[in-house]
Amino acid sequence: MYGSILNYxxxxxxxxMGALVLIALxxxxxxxxxxxxxxxxxxxxxxxxxxxxxxLFLLWFGVRKRQYHRTxxxxxxxxxxxxxxxxxxxxxxxxxxxxxxxxNVHTLAYTLMMLVxxxxxxxxxxxxxxxxxxxxxxxxISRREMIAGIARLDETGLxxxxxxxxxxxxxxxxxxxxTRLGGTLWHQITMGAGLPILPHLQWKLAGNFVASEQASxxxxxxxxxDFLRKYLxxxxxxxxxxxxVELLKVLNERQSMVSRVQRDIRYHAFMKCWLLLxxxxxxxxxxxxxxxxxxxxFYW
Amino acid sequence: MRCLIETVRRGEISEARDFDxxxxxxxxxADQDIRLQSRLAGLNHAVIEQEDGGTLxxxxxxxxxxxxxxxxxxxxxxxxxxxxxxxxxCFTVREAPEAYNxxxxxxxxxxxxxxxxxxxxxxxxxPDAELRGFSMRRTAWSxxxxxxxxxxxxxxxxxxxxxxxxxxxxxxxxxxxxxNPGPVSSAHSFFDTECxxxxxxxxxxVQNSACTACxxxxxxxxxxxxxxxxxxxxxxxxxxxxxxxGDSLIRHDEAMxxxxxxxxxxxxxxxxxxDVSDFGxxxxxxxxxxxxxxxxxxxxxxxxxxxKDRLMELSNLEFNHAAHLKKEGIKSPDRGKVxxxxxxxxxxxxxDGKYMTKLDFESQCHECHKLNFEAEDPKQEMPHGxxxxxxxxxxxxxxxxxxxxxxxxLSAPQVVRERLRPGEELTPQxxxxxxxxxxxxxxxxxxxxxxxRVCGKCHTVTQNRDSGQGDxxxxxxxxxxxxxxxxxxxxxxxxxxxxxxxxxxxxxxxxKSEHSEDVLLKGIVSCRDCHGGAxxxxxxxxxxxxxxxxxxxxxxxxxxxxxxxxxxxxxxxGIESPPAGSNASPRPVIP
Numbered sequence: 093m094y095g096s097i098l099n100y101x102x103x104x105x106x107x108x109m110g111a112l113v114l115i116a117l118x119x120x121x122x123x124x125x126x127x128x129x130x131x132x133x134x135x136x137x138x139x140x141x142x143x144x145x146x147x148l149f150l151l152w153f154g155v156r157k158r159q160y161h162r163t164x165x166x167x168x169x170x171x172x173x174x175x176x177x178x179x180x181x182x183x184x185x186x187x188x189x190x191x192x193x194x195x196n197v198h199t200l201a202y203t204l205m206m207l208v209x210x211x212x213x214x215x216x217x218x219x220x221x222x223x224x225x226x227x228x229x230x231x232x233i234s235r236r237e238m239i240a241g242i243a244r245l246d247e248t249g250l251x252x253x254x255x256x257x258x259x260x261x262x263x264x265x266x267x268x269x270x271t272r273l274g275g276t277l278w279h280q281i282t283m284g285a286g287l288p289i290l291p292h293l294q295w296k297l298a299g300n301f302v303a304s305e306q307a308s309x310x311x312x313x314x315x316x317x318d319f320l321r322k323y324l325x326x327x328x329x330x331x332x333x334x335x336x337v338e339l340l341k342v343l344n345e346r347q348s349m350v351s352r353v354q355r356d357i358r359y360h361a362f363m364k365c366w367l368l369l370x371x372x373x374x375x376x377x378x379x380x381x382x383x384x385x386x387x388x389x390f391y392w
Numbered sequence: 393m394r395c396l397i398e399t400v401r402r403g404e405i406s407e408a409r410d411f412d413x414x415x416x417x418x419x420x421x422a423d424q425d426i427r428l429q430s431r432l433a434g435l436n437h438a439v440i441e442q443e444d445g446g447t448l449x450x451x452x453x454x455x456x457x458x459x460x461x462x463x464x465x466x467x468x469x470x471x472x473x474x475x476x477x478x479x480x481x482c483f484t485v486r487e488a489p490e491a492y493n494x495x496x497x498x499x500x501x502x503x504x505x506x507x508x509x510x511x512x513x514x515x516x517x518x519p520d521a522e523l524r525g526f527s528m529r530r531t532a533w534s535x536x537x538x539x540x541x542x543x544x545x546x547x548x549x550x551x552x553x554x555x556x557x558x559x560x561x562x563x564x565x566x567x568x569x570x571x572n573p574g575p576v577s578s579a580h581s582f583f584d585t586e587c588x589x590x591x592x593x594x595x596x597x598v599q600n601s602a603c604t605a606c607x608x609x610x611x612x613x614x615x616x617x618x619x620x621x622x623x624x625x626x627x628x629x630x631x632x633x634x635x636x637x638g639d640s641l642i643r644h645d646e647a648m649x650x651x652x653x654x655x656x657x658x659x660x661x662x663x664x665x666x667d668v669s670d671f672g673x674x675x676x677x678x679x680x681x682x683x684x685x686x687x688x689x690x691x692x693x694x695x696x697x698x699x700k701d702r703l704m705e706l707s708n709l710e711f712n713h714a715a716h717l718k719k720e721g722i723k724s725p726d727r728g729k730v731x732x733x734x735x736x737x738x739x740x741x742x743x744d745g746k747y748m749t750k751l752d753f754e755s756q757c758h759e760c761h762k763l764n765f766e767a768e769d770p771k772q773e774m775p776h777g778x779x780x781x782x783x784x785x786x787x788x789x790x791x792x793x794x795x796x797x798x799x800x801x802l803s804a805p806q807v808v809r810e811r812l813r814p815g816e817e818l819t820p821q822x823x824x825x826x827x828x829x830x831x832x833x834x835x836x837x838x839x840x841x842x843x844x845r846v847c848g849k850c851h852t853v854t855q856n857r858d859s860g861q862g863d864x865x866x867x868x869x870x871x872x873x874x875x876x877x878x879x880x881x882x883x884x885x886x887x888x889x890x891x892x893x894x895x896x897x898x899x900x901x902x903x904k905s906e907h908s909e910d911v912l913l914k915g916i917v918s919c920r921d922c923h924g925g926a927x928x929x930x931x932x933x934x935x936x937x938x939x940x941x942x943x944x945x946x947x948x949x950x951x952x953x954x955x956x957x958x959x960x961x962x963x964x965x966g967i968e969s970p971p972a973g974s975n976a977s978p979r980p981v982i983p
Contacts, residue, residue, distance in 0.1 A: 126645030127638060131573065197543040197570045236514075243510035254480055258432045261480050262459050268509065274517040277526065357517070371528050376535035383544045387571035390551075391591040392598070 097219065100172035109176040113183050116142065120187040129190030131198070131388070139188035140385075146181050147205070147381055150174055151374055175216055182209050197387060201380035208377050211370040218363045226359045229352055238353045239273070245346040252339040256332065264339070273353050277368070280361035283354040393442040395494040397426060398486075402508065406500070416440040416494075418478060419453075426498070430479030437478050440470065440494065448494055450476065470494065542566050551594065561585050574637040590636070603630040604951045611955065612945035618660045619948065622652070630950075642937060646670060646926040649936040664694075671934050672925030677916050681882050682706075686852075686875030697915035704909045705880075708852040708872035713905040713912070724760055734896040745889025747879070753777065761850070765841050768799075774846065779871040782847070786834035794826040794833075803836075805829055835868065842869035880913060884939040894922075 098106075119135050130136050153174040157167060185205055193199045230238075246268045253264035274280055395416055399407040411425060418426045421435035428437065434456045441449050448470040452458050460468040460476040468476070472487040472495075486495040547568040550557025560567035568587050576584035583589050589605075590598045604610075613625045633648070634641050646669075652659055654669040666676040679694040686706040695702050716722060721731035737756045741747045753761075753776050763773035765786075772789070774782055793799050795818075798811040807822045808829055818826070842853045852872040879886075897903055898921070900912040924931035947955055 125647050126640075126643045127635070130638060132635070132638070192574060194572070194574060195570075196572050197539075198573055200539070200543070200570075239513050240510050242513055243507070246509045250480075254430075254432060258459060258477065258479050259464070261432065262462075262477050265480070265482075269512075271513065272516045273513055368526060368528055368531075372532035372535055375532035376539055379536035379539040380543070383539060386544065387547070387568075388573070390548075390594050391568065391571055391587060392595060 097168060097171045097175055097216070100169055105173045105176035108173075109180045112142070112177070112180045116180075116184045116187050120190075128192075129187070130192050131189050136188055136190065139184055143181065143185045143188050144381060144385065146177055146184060147377065150178050150181065151378060154371065154374065175212075178209060178212050182206060197380065198384050201377065201384045204373055204377040204380050208370060208373045211366045211373065215363075215366040215370060218366060222359045222363050226356065229355050229359065235353060235356050238349055238356070242271075242346055242349050242353065245342050245349065249339060249342045249346060252335055252342060255335055256339065260339075264343070267343070271350060273350070274357050277361060277365060280354075280357050281365065283351070283358055393448075393493045394491060395440075395496060396489065396492050397496050397498065399498050399500060401500045402511070414441070420479075426496075428478055428481045430481050432479030433481065440496075442493060446493075543570050547571065551588070554588070557588075572637065576636060577641045579641060580636065597629065598631045598636075600630050600950075603634075608949060608951045608953070610950045611943045612948040612950050612952075613942055614660075615945050616948045616954075618663065619945075621660050644935045644937050646935045649940075649942075650674075653936075668936070670925035670927075671923060671936070671939075672920065672928050672931070674925075675916060678881055678884075678913070680705075680880040680911055680913060682880065682911065683875060686872065688875075697911065697913055703911050705911050707875050707908055709874055709908050710850050710852070711908040713902040713910075715906070717903050722760070725762070726759060734900070734902060738896070740888035740892070745887050746885075748888065751876075757850075763846055765837055765846055769793075774841065779842075779847070779869070780867060782841075783834060783838045783867060786838050787831055790834045790837070791827065791830040794830045801833070803829070803833060839869060842871070847871060880911070883941075883944070885941070886939070 116139055119138050120129060122135055124133050124135055127133055131140055153170055156162070156170050182205065185202060189198070189202060193202065233241075249264050250261065250268065253261040272279075393411075393413060393416070395411040395413075397409045397411060398405045399409075413425065416426065417424045417436060417439050418428060418433075419435050419437040420428055420430065420433045424436060434453065436453050437456045438450055438452045438458055441451070443449060449467060450458065450460070450470055451467045452465070454466075456478075457464050457466050458468070458476050458478050459465070461474055468474075470485045472485050474485045476483050476485075482499040484497040484499070486497050488495040542565060546560060546566045547557070547570065550560040550567055557568065561569055569585060572587075575581075590602045592599065592602055612619060614622065619626055633643050635643075650669045653665070654667055654674070656663055656665050656667055668675050677696045677698045679696050680703070681692045681694050682703075682705045683692050684706070685691070686708045697703065716732050717734075719731070721729040724730045737751060739749045741749045758776075763776055764770050765774050766772055766789075774785055794804070794808040796812065797808060799808050801808075805825050807818070807825055812818070841847050847853060854870050854872055856867050856870045891899075899914055899918045901910075901914050902912050905912055920931075922932055923934040926933055926935045928934070943950070945955075949955060
């Protein structure tokens, strides 16, 4: 669907947008005796009516996309028209106002319109880029399946940790319990909600790191790396070392899976965050346009 | 020691047990008070006891240890909020309810079943996680309502209840000032925050009454006579041309004026105006306003500059521009050869530079044009500027000369010709003779200077017939008052100051003019050297209102009131009125 937004009907709406912009330019450039272009000339009123109609049409997309029972006109056709006519809106409205701005409700409406369009541009970018990234990240498995995988790894990890003693189990359990997927929008985007789970532990262990002697400190104050390193230093049993290595493998696999889920959530967040601006600002724009039109004729 | 032991499973209390014992044992063994499902826990792992002071202790039974608040420990005081674990079982000390000494929360060792772990992970995502702390619906409503309230409802309330509206305008943003589409023109800026001076009614465009509330004395577009035939000028809204909150209050476009003036006779058949469409290509030659009567400008004539045979301006002054502007200069009695230019006599009058300064004999003419009249007394001059006292002056002068004697003029009697000897006294007869001669001679000199030299050289002088009655007319000759037009093109705006960079002779043909009757303006062609029509390229694009006004009716105000002649600021703009009290004089007629 994403690909077809832009080239729907052999760029039908790109052509319509071009025609609309051309008409708007012709109206704008038509002779206007002794007045620099502004919203109060006949050209200004004409472009204003076109602009208002465009805004209503673009807003209707929000209603139409929720009317799931209507199938006569496909939603991708609506989306294509929404995108292209949305691109023409700033042109029409800028020509309508003749590039005259001030500290007033009229410029407020213009600013909101520009914010809505700019956020829409981002939305289009997100819809063109992130679905692909999303598919690549999932590589054939669903988010639910990935989460089930994490849970299986947790189970294995906890069982392995239990064999390594209460302290190891406590530490791994803490990791498991405090792992958060998603969270606030900020957390979703920064992937910052999950606990950093033993990152790059293996290569760090391979180095000549001398563990700081923090015996008097509790395990909670030690990083998992330090703890496990310390654990390994005093361990003499081959079977135990084998279990630790197994545990590390599990935890790293878990980390990689958690990252995948977080990336999945992040891409979804990227695809939705712009709507948090786009939709409320669109509604505010409708209010501002109404006030703009009423105020103009109130003090005619 | 009374204890409440709660087992928590997936965040909810699944079991609550009540204990009342001296000590509480925790371990894997079947005999323990709290039995732990963990193979890492000892059979009898730890005990909880209350000391005499009431504090609760947990003590690990050797060789066991517990992880208390993340630290490996064998004994610790239980304080609410603490967490500890034994084997794989986690405990949290909660605040004990009344009548209890201890409340302990045991977290079941979750994580053993992948399904439970999966559910916990799914729960952490939150079904509407992407909107956590942010509601699109609430934000949309808040923003929309804020805009409607701040920018519409509050200003509306201010419009309905004016004192509230006035108060609102003192605040930023929330008033009808936020509806202002652009700055008010500077002419109206002194009331730019009083929207309702013009916008009196809601959804009604600005009415003419709002304009004429202030502009009641503004002259109408045209005279009453033409207003009847061009009714559009009276019925249109002022604001349809004078647009506020825009670039300019005044329309400058040629097309608007030309829409009527390119065929003005179709609208006003009686008009004397010529058709005009564009300054560069469709403008008739200028008509200068001159008067057939130099001292009376009340009936001016308007003569096109290209009708040379009719073109004449009578001013009652003889002046040869060409002679004064000779390239080799003119001879000054004091300074030798002096080269004059226009600025020696003509300067734009300040402050607006539209008019020129008045001519001044003393500073501009007197250096060369001495007013001496008596050959035997070349330094003596008669007064300038008041022809009434010239004869009196001459009578006094010649009486004094005659009384001194030794004035050897042929007409003088013997007593005047002879020098009066010391101690000699004149007889009454001689006195009378001297007086009569002096009076007669003064009149002769007066007539001669008035008619042929001194005064008559520059001024038009006429015989004063009215005062010719009686034996001794007090004023036999009269210098006719000067009659200069202040503006020869009174219906056009022209500012000499703005044209300072040009030479005077670019527009005024002074160097060739030998007679003061000449009209020196070269005509529209000299303007077109620099100015073109509205669409002119490489020239100053000039539209109608750059030179012409539109509210110029001499007889009617915009309110429809007649302008009384006495209250007219200037009956013909720019024409100097004749001096008050000037006598009627024989009027030369322009051919």
